[in-house]
Amino acid sequence: MNKNNLIRFAQSLVLLPFVAATPVPLGSMVLNTAKDTVQTVFIQKENIEAGRIIALNQALDQQAKDLEAKKAKADAIDGYFESHDMPLSGTGMKMVIEAEKNGIDWRLMPAIAVRESSGGKSDCIKVENNPFGWGSCKIGFESIEKAIETVALNLGGNNPNTEKHYDNKTTKQILRAYNPPSIVPHYAEQVISIMNDIGKADATPDTPASSYVPSAQTM
Numbered sequence: 001m002n003k004n005n006l007i008r009f010a011q012s013l014v015l016l017p018f019v020a021a022t023p024v025p026l027g028s029m030v031l032n033t034a035k036d037t038v039q040t041v042f043i044q045k046e047n048i049e050a051g052r053i054i055a056l057n058q059a060l061d062q063q064a065k066d067l068e069a070k071k072a073k074a075d076a077i078d079g080y081f082e083s084h085d086m087p088l089s090g091t092g093m094k095m096v097i098e099a100e101k102n103g104i105d106w107r108l109m110p111a112i113a114v115r116e117s118s119g120g121k122s123d124c125i126k127v128e129n130n131p132f133g134w135g136s137c138k139i140g141f142e143s144i145e146k147a148i149e150t151v152a153l154n155l156g157g158n159n160p161n162t163e164k165h166y167d168n169k170t171t172k173q174i175l176r177a178y179n180p181p182s183i184v185p186h187y188a189e190q191v192i193s194i195m196n197d198i199g200k201a202d203a204t205p206d207t208p209a210s211s212y213v214p215s216a217q218t219m
Helices: 003-021 026-083 091-103 108-117 144-155 171-178 187-198
Strands: none
Touching: 026 091, 026 108, 026 187, 091 108, 091 144, 108 144, 108 171, 108 187, 171 187
16 A cells, blocks of 8 residues: 555544544434424414404304394383383384394384384274385285384385385485375474484493484484
């Protein structure tokens, strides 16, 4: 072996222990990366679940508030009917639900019923279950509930056959279409006065019916 080969051989022997003394911890790196990934996924999952729980609670809270508001309005209607010994007492919640479904003031139908039939005391004579005087007292219904549904649908402008009279109208305009001043003078004003007696437009559980302040929609 010549001198140069001998030097190269000696250098290789010196380097080998150095390489062997500093191995790359590949297994440890893989384990740590996997651990971090699991923790990240777990945290993300917890955040998603927490978000869902918060959203659900908010939805439930809103539903509870909406139900309380409906009940306050229904109580105001039924309270008015009861205080005047009117047969329509107990229909308050149905009237509120149908009014909200069709986008009309919740006090409109009970007020019309009071004006037309004293709250069911003097229904149309020739037909049944029509305390609203709907169709000039020529149209009857299978039940009071069905009458409420039909009248609300029409007053809200949701019946294609009558929408031209009621769609996109204020409460006063609806009433003037329902009974024009040329036929019954001051009809709209009379019904609105009854509406004011029934309750506040935005009645809540903390707002008594007697504290009504007229809203722009009824003017």
